[in-house]
Amino acid sequence: MFKIHRLLSERSRSVTVSGLALILFLIFHLSGNLLIYKGPEAFNAYAHFLESLGTIKYIARIGLIGLFLTHMFFTVLVVKENIKARGKRYDVSKPVGKRSLATRLMPMSGTFILVYLIVHLLDYTLADHHTVASVMNGENLGLYGLVLNSFQTPWRVIFYVLAMGAIGMHLVHAIQSVCQTFGFNHPVYSKHIKRASVFIGVLIAVGFASIPLFINVVASCSTAASCAL
Amino acid sequence: MSQKINLKLKVWRQKNTSSSGNFETYKVTTDTDASFLEMLDVVNEELIVSGKEPIAFDHDCREGICGMCGAVVNGQPHGPQRKTTLCQLHMRKFKDGDSIVLEPFRARAMPVVKDLVVDRSAFDRVVQAGGYVSVKTGGVPDANAIAISKENSDLAMDAAQCIGCSACVAACPNASAMLFVSAKVSHLALLPQGQPERHSRAKQMVMQMDKEGFGNCSNEYECEAACPKGISVSNIARMNRDYLKAGLS
Numbered sequence: 246m247f248k249i250h251r252l253l254s255e256r257s258r259s260v261t262v263s264g265l266a267l268i269l270f271l272i273f274h275l276s277g278n279l280l281i282y283k284g285p286e287a288f289n290a291y292a293h294f295l296e297s298l299g300t301i302k303y304i305a306r307i308g309l310i311g312l313f314l315t316h317m318f319f320t321v322l323v324v325k326e327n328i329k330a331r332g333k334r335y336d337v338s339k340p341v342g343k344r345s346l347a348t349r350l351m352p353m354s355g356t357f358i359l360v361y362l363i364v365h366l367l368d369y370t371l372a373d374h375h376t377v378a379s380v381m382n383g384e385n386l387g388l389y390g391l392v393l394n395s396f397q398t399p400w401r402v403i404f405y406v407l408a409m410g411a412i413g414m415h416l417v418h419a420i421q422s423v424c425q426t427f428g429f430n431h432p433v434y435s436k437h438i439k440r441a442s443v444f445i446g447v448l449i450a451v452g453f454a455s456i457p458l459f460i461n462v463v464a465s466c467s468t469a470a471s472c473a474l
Numbered sequence: 475m476s477q478k479i480n481l482k483l484k485v486w487r488q489k490n491t492s493s494s495g496n497f498e499t500y501k502v503t504t505d506t507d508a509s510f511l512e513m514l515d516v517v518n519e520e521l522i523v524s525g526k527e528p529i530a531f532d533h534d535c536r537e538g539i540c541g542m543c544g545a546v547v548n549g550q551p552h553g554p555q556r557k558t559t560l561c562q563l564h565m566r567k568f569k570d571g572d573s574i575v576l577e578p579f580r581a582r583a584m585p586v587v588k589d590l591v592v593d594r595s596a597f598d599r600v601v602q603a604g605g606y607v608s609v610k611t612g613g614v615p616d617a618n619a620i621a622i623s624k625e626n627s628d629l630a631m632d633a634a635q636c637i638g639c640s641a642c643v644a645a646c647p648n649a650s651a652m653l654f655v656s657a658k659v660s661h662l663a664l665l666p667q668g669q670p671e672r673h674s675r676a677k678q679m680v681m682q683m684d685k686e687g688f689g690n691c692s693n694e695y696e697c698e699a700a701c702p703k704g705i706s707v708s709n710i711a712r713m714n715r716d717y718l719k720a721g722l723s
Binding site for chain 1: 556645
């Protein structure tokens, strides 16, 4: 039987499981985003498909919000416990040497991702896809137009690329951490898992970041008309 | 060749568990052949001569095998030399004129008793919760009567090297005791005698660890790096497996 106190006693594992589900969501999200390289028809068709799912879309959205909230709630709980567990802090603290940069920056990258997430939802998910902001070359190109137009602003590109860096960093620590938490540690394969963790983190970050960069730098356009990918 | 070096010590002084404590500074001239604890002995002799309270620190065998000694030296448990307990750290690791900050291992579950001495009885209670094998004692069994693979025997002995010094807790950014508990779980889980209680043992010891107020593991592996016995974090993964299986069964 499901018991709330049982779940609460599984704090670390709740962070891990929700995090793992969010990684799967990221892969799904990225595969959809990459359709932008195929052009407005493919990308907008994909967006319309998601919109047309109706009830399923709302279930998925509620599920995602639930995952994010679970991930954040248990992280806050765990961090509070960890601070309490130390008690008085050390006057001098020098890592013995195994904490990678990605590991040390987990709290910072996590907080940055949260800020980014809010901006990102307001930018695209919750925005109207059929306003003047979507118009390119006199034609309303829906979400495709909105994305291409919005990434003409350099600060937005910088913010998005930095956020993708944070996501990549977060994943570099997270993926190998998931394996350890679920008991997978092997004298041969653990080395490869750590490498794979870096590879997947970088791949996802580069995949996402390539879109604003490509739009702004490679397909840089003085007029919206020349902005076709 | 031994030589004399002058050091400045900044040592955490705390009268008892309930007092707040503060840092005191001392100057010491020590021989580079002295161990870290011998250097503290010299400081204490001088303090006693001048009518002051000596610095309290834990120690017993001074051979690196008992797990009693330990303090955080310049931010690192047991000091700058890897796989070495504080008693086996020698002053030749330091240079003339160095400053050394000496703090107790810090964790809420291991309160400071006095100065650098901490109460590690939480570890005892974790072991009492399941770190044993319930068998009828009787005559000495025949050697080699129970077959154990070389690999498992080696891994069990590696885990059994844990001396319970609590440097892992001190090094962990979260004051988690996972490395200690997993070593105690693993050295039994890897041997045939430990099998009947394998999963319940992991569960009970983890529950006790949480009850004591240790932090949560975030897989940063500082514990493994700080461990004077080089206990591997693969033991933590093994304990996680056993704990999960205990939940499933």
